[in-house]
C-alpha cells in the first residue's frame with residue numbers, strides 16, 4: 001500500500017481535461033447500447049478518482065498549515081478551477097440522464113447513482129461559477145481567521161483547539177477564565193466573523209436564485225444530496241427532539257449541577273460532569289496509537305489490519321500545532337484507495353472520541369473502496385456519521401486501555417454527552433433555516449435568531465458574565481455554519497442511529513459489529529433510509545425512534561451515573 005509521502009496528485013490541466021470530457025460526451029451520444037455507456041462511465045470514474053485525490057491533497061495540506069503561502073496558493077488555484085470541473089461533470093451527467101440507455105445504466109450501477117446525479121445537476125450552472133470561487137474564498141478566510149486565534153491565559157497564549165482543554169478541568173475559576181478569554185477573542189473578531197458570514201449568506205442566496213430556488217434552503221438540501229427525505233421530515237424530526245430530548249437534557253443538567261454542588265450549570269461548567277477530573281487518556285499521542293492498535297486487533301481482524309495500514313503508511317495527523325486548522329475530519333485519496341485522518345489532540349478525553357470517530361469514517365471509506373462508482377465510496381453525510389458515531393460506541397468495551405479505572409466514568413459521560421448533543425445539533429440546524437429564510441437580516445438580527453433558537457432547544461443555557469455569547473454569538477464557534485451549510489442535522493440523525501447500534505452492541509456485540517461491517521462495505525450504494533434499513537436500524541424519521549433511544553439511555557444513566 002502507498003505511503004502518504006508517495007501520494008502525488010498533480011493539478012489537472014484544464015485543456016487536457018476538457019478534451020477528455022469531449023471524448024466521453026461524444027461516446028455517450030454515439031452509444032447504441034447501455035453497455036457502451038457503462039464503459040464510458042467506468043473510464044470517467046477513474047478520471048474523477050484522480051481529480052478527487054488532487055483536491056483532497058490540496059485541502060489537506062492547507063489545513064495542516066494554514067500559514068504556508070504555497071499551500072494557500074494551491075488551495076486558491078484549486079478553488080478557482082473546481083467550478084470548471086463541476087461544469088464538465090454536470091454536463092456529462094445531464095447527458096447520461098437524458099440518454100435512452102439511462103435505465104440500462106441504472107441496471108448496471110443501481111438506481112442510486114442516477115438519483116444523485118439528478119441532485120447534482122440542480123446545484124450547478126455556469127452562471128454561478130464565480131460565486132462558487134468567491135464562496136470558497138470566504139470559507140478559507142474563516143478557517144484562516146479562526147486558525148490564527150492567539151488567546152492569552154495566565155501568561156501563555158493558546159489557539160482555539162488548545163484552550164478548549166481548560167473547559168474539562170476541575171478548577172472552576174480557571175474554566176471560567178479560559179472561556180472568558182475565548183469569548184473575548186470572538187468579541188474582538190466579531191466584526192470580521194459577522195461580515196464574513198453576511199457575505200456567505202448573500203452569496204449563497206444569490207446562487208440559489210440563479211438556479212431557480214426560492215432561497216438557499218432548497219439548494220442546500222440538494223447540495224447535501226438528500227434524495228429520500230425533505231425539509232418537512234427534518235422539521236418533524238426537530239420537533240421530536242424538542243419533545244423528547246430537551247426535557248431529558250434539562251434533567252441531565254439538573255443532576256449535573258447537583259453533583260457539582262451548583263444551583264445551575266453555567267456555560268463554563270458544561271463539559272464537567274462531577275467534582276472529579278474528567279477522565280483523560282493516560283498517555284501521549286504515540287502511546288494512544290499503541291493502545292488503539294491493541295483495541296482494533298481485539299475488536300476485529302479487519303479493523304486491526306486496517307489501523308496498522310493507517311499507521312504504517314502515515315495516514316494520520318493528530319497533533320495540535322500552531323497554524324494548523326481546527327477541528328477533525330477524514331478525507332480520502334480515491335485514486336489510491338486510502339483515507340487520511342486529521343485531528344487536534346489536546347490531552348482530553350475528546351482525543352479518544354475524535355479519534356474513534358474519524359477512524360469510523362476512514363474504515364468505512366476503505367471498506368467500500370471497491371465500489372464501482374466514486375459516488376458510492378462515501379454515502380451522503382447523515383449516513384457517513386452513522387459509521388463514525390457508531391464506532392465511538394462500538395469501541396466502548398476497550399476504553400479501559402485508554403482510561404484505566406476511569407473507563408466506566410468515560411462511558412457514562414460519553415452517553416450522557418451523546419444525548420445532550422442532540423438538542424444542540426438541532427438548534428444549529430434550526431438556526432440555519434431561519435438564517436437562509438430571512439436572508440436579508442442584519443448580523444445583529446442573526447444573533448437575535450440564535451437566541452430565539454437557544455430558548456427552544458437549550459433553554460437552560462447560562463452564559464453568566466460572558467457578553468458575547470449572551471448576546472447571541474455562540475453559533476460562530478460552530479465551523480459547519482460557515483463551511484458546511486445544513487450539514488449539522490446529519491450528526492443528529494446519525495446519532496439517533498448510532499444509539500441503536502449502541503443498544504444492539506449491549507445485547508449482542510458480535511452481531512452489532514457484523515452489521516456495522518456490512519454497512520461500511522455498502523458505502524453509498526443506497527440512500528440514507530435504505531442504508532439504515534439494510535443495517536436493521538429504524539429510521540430517525542419514525543416518531544418513536546428517539547423515544548426508544550431515550551428510554552434505554554435513561555435506564556442506563558439512571559442506574560449508574562457518572
Ligand code: ZN
Pocket residue numbers: 357361384385388
Ligand atoms: Zn464525522
